[in-house]
Amino acid sequence: MRYSYYPGCSLHSTASEYDLSTRAVMEALGVELVELSDWNCCGASSGHASSHFLTYALPLRNLILAEKQAAGDLLVPCAACYNLLKTADYKMASRDGEAESLNSEMQTIMGRRYEGRVQVRHVLEVLALPEIRRKIAAGVTRPLSGLKVAAYYGCLLSRPPQVVAFEDNPEQPTTMDAVLRLAGAEPVPWWGKTDCCGASLAISQPGLVETMVGRIVSAASYAGATALVTACPLCQSNLDTRQAPGQEMMPVFFITELLGLALGLAGSDKWLRRHMCDTQPVLAGVGGSLTAAHGKAGM
Amino acid sequence: MAAIEPVVEFGRRVETHSGQPVNRCYQCRKCSGGCPLTFAMDILPHQLIRLVQLGLSEKALQSKTIWVCAACRTCVSRCPNGIDTAAVADALKQMAVESGTAVAENKVYAFHQSFLQSVRSNGRLHELGMIAGYKLKTKTYTQDLAMGLGMFRRGKLKLMAEKISRRDEIRQIFARSGEVKA
Numbered sequence: 220m221r222y223s224y225y226p227g228c229s230l231h232s233t234a235s236e237y238d239l240s241t242r243a244v245m246e247a248l249g250v251e252l253v254e255l256s257d258w259n260c261c262g263a264s265s266g267h268a269s270s271h272f273l274t275y276a277l278p279l280r281n282l283i284l285a286e287k288q289a290a291g292d293l294l295v296p297c298a299a300c301y302n303l304l305k306t307a308d309y310k311m312a313s314r315d316g317e318a319e320s321l322n323s324e325m326q327t328i329m330g331r332r333y334e335g336r337v338q339v340r341h342v343l344e345v346l347a348l349p350e351i352r353r354k355i356a357a358g359v360t361r362p363l364s365g366l367k368v369a370a371y372y373g374c375l376l377s378r379p380p381q382v383v384a385f386e387d388n389p390e391q392p393t394t395m396d397a398v399l400r401l402a403g404a405e406p407v408p409w410w411g412k413t414d415c416c417g418a419s420l421a422i423s424q425p426g427l428v429e430t431m432v433g434r435i436v437s438a439a440s441y442a443g444a445t446a447l448v449t450a451c452p453l454c455q456s457n458l459d460t461r462q463a464p465g466q467e468m469m470p471v472f473f474i475t476e477l478l479g480l481a482l483g484l485a486g487s488d489k490w491l492r493r494h495m496c497d498t499q500p501v502l503a504g505v506g507g508s509l510t511a512a513h514g515k516a517g518m
Numbered sequence: 519m520a521a522i523e524p525v526v527e528f529g530r531r532v533e534t535h536s537g538q539p540v541n542r543c544y545q546c547r548k549c550s551g552g553c554p555l556t557f558a559m560d561i562l563p564h565q566l567i568r569l570v571q572l573g574l575s576e577k578a579l580q581s582k583t584i585w586v587c588a589a590c591r592t593c594v595s596r597c598p599n600g601i602d603t604a605a606v607a608d609a610l611k612q613m614a615v616e617s618g619t620a621v622a623e624n625k626v627y628a629f630h631q632s633f634l635q636s637v638r639s640n641g642r643l644h645e646l647g648m649i650a651g652y653k654l655k656t657k658t659y660t661q662d663l664a665m666g667l668g669m670f671r672r673g674k675l676k677l678m679a680e681k682i683s684r685r686d687e688i689r690q691i692f693a694r695s696g697e698v699k700a
């Protein structure tokens with residue numbers, strides 16, 4: 220199994236632990252990743268706010284590069300990048316007047332058009348493939364037993380459903396819960412799964428975002444979870460840094476980090492040390508001896 | 519007083535600019551019911567759409583709502599008429615800036631400007647550069663300092679920008695975008 224890999228800007232900086240853990244987990248599951256050569260920022264979360272043309276053109280350049288690289292479907296770990304790439308692909312598939320004019324602009328700029336042959340896949344979608352699930356089930360050496368988590372999907376993995384759907388019910392997604400169960404963790408039923416955390420306003424409206432994050436964290440904690448799990452660098456960073464001061468902090472994992480721990484992969488200590496909110500207390504006692512593997516994660 | 523525009527004209531411009539069938543809205547309010555940011559809005563999402571239908575351009579363009587919409591896309595997922603209110607808000611933001619209307623949430627605008635400036639010059643987002651640009655524009659020098667330091671210490675913020683090699687292509691994309699300059 221081979222994919223072109225589009226990490227996106229966050230995985231090269233603020234969410235490097237998501238990049239490292241995705242690569243490690245995919246390798247352990249026999250999935251080869253070929254990083255898309257010369258990829259550019261897809262524009263999330265400002266391109267669409269400033270220009271209709273940028274909404275499509277920035278992701279479109281990446282789709283054209285992926286088509287040229289021809290190393291399989293395009294694997295994307297960031298929910299925002301995934302959403303924009305899917306949106307551009309959906310637009311181009313409509314072949315309406317605007318799609319045609321976008322293609323001729325790209326022909327002038329890059330000397331290439333988009334033929335519509337790229338399948339954009341989110342990491343979660345690949346982890347949920349039957350063949351991959353079997354490999355996960357067979358590969359778990361340190362089940363995360365006793366770890367109660369709230370799977371948080373956020374906005375952009377399932378909205379709008381006609382463009383990005385890989386969930387049967389976009390209002391009640393389940394793929395991450397299923398993967399967590401395979402890893403031995405206990406995902407709780409809760410109502411905050413697809414609520415917006417406000418990540419696109421994290422810098423410009425921190426006050427509003429604290430309210431939004433607060434709602435999600437208290438819903439997760441009310442449902443009995445001790446940690447949140449995400450599949451998006453913007454959600455993770457926002458939830459990890461915008462919990463109101465003075466409250467008890469809830470750690471926020473990437474799904475690939477927890478899978479890496481369950482599969483017993485080396486390097487998990489390095490991933491978890493990059494979190495702002497200490498992950499150690501909730502991992503203490505989980506699956507017996509997990510904490511020994513990942514060392515100190517505190518400030 | 520601003521020049522009076524025929525009612526249908528403004529709605530038509532918004533429809534073209536956003537690609538959204540604004541006139542199909544029959545005010546069922548599902549969009550506002552599910553919107554996570556109503557607590558911070560001056561007009562609700564369904565009211566924004568109504569203002570556009572009625573051609574009340576000033577109220578729509580001056581609203582806070584168009585800037586605090588987080589583009590979470592809950593509204594479009596639930597709208598029985600397939601109207602993407604976030605795309606309408608995006609179009610209105612651009613029209614507000616183009617027409618010189620006072621921007622109701624300057625910080626959001628400054629964020630988008632700083633973000634795109636970084637992408638325009640590097641091809642990828644350089645967070646530290648973007649944040650520096652944002653702080654200069656908004657004079658919010660002390661906001662989030664401790665957090666920024668913590669992130670820096672954990673290797674989450676890079677000093678140097680990552681640049682792609684064919685930046686000329688990005689420059690050309692921006693040149694064709696008609697993106698509104700600061």
Ligand code: SF4
Pocket residue numbers: 542543544545546547548549550563564567593596597598599600601603
């Ligand atoms: S959900 Fe759609 S039809 Fe209903 S009020 Fe909102 S925009 Fe109008």
Ligand code: SF4
Pocket residue numbers: 549552553554555563586587588589590591592593594603604
């Ligand atoms: S996209 Fe904007 S208007 Fe629509 S529900 Fe989300 S925040 Fe509200």
